[in-house]
Amino acid sequence: MxxxxxxxxxxxxxxxxxxxxxxxxxxxxxxxxxxxxxxxVSIETPPQTSLSSEQQKAVQNSIEYIKNSELASKDRIDTSLIKIDTAEENTWQSVYTDSGKAEESTVDTTDWIITLGDRSGFDFAVIVCDSTTSEVIGYMPME
Incomplete structure (x- = not known):
């Protein structure tokens, strides 16, 4: 050398x-x-630029759900980082509602899986919302 x-x-x-x-x-x-x-670089886009009004409402409902939750890291979640996916056929198996584990009929393949926060660490939440009503169905715990 x-x-x-x-x-x-x-x-x-x-x-x-x-x-x-x-x-x-x-x-x-x-x-x-x-x-x-x-x-x-974040691949997420601010909700006002690329989301439908129904999705924006679902995101707002998800943020309120997180704020009212018992989640320990809820104050560290950056709610400007948003990712929305469509639920798959077996998504219901990983969803928990306020009353416990979700039933198969609770989640369908048109519903949205909304991830808020930075997924590279532990400061994020995965919320499942009904695509028709934009209401929160439940959450998916971190694995």
Missing amino acids: KVLRIHIVIYTNGGIMKKYWIIPLVLLILSSLAGCAPKK
């Missing part, structure tokens, strides 16, 4: 002072590269 050495000559008081500036140069390069790192 070759080491890059740069000699900088500084003239002081008629004499020549030779310095090795490897460490400061390396630190300068590393700090400038750190600023070039890719920024975290």
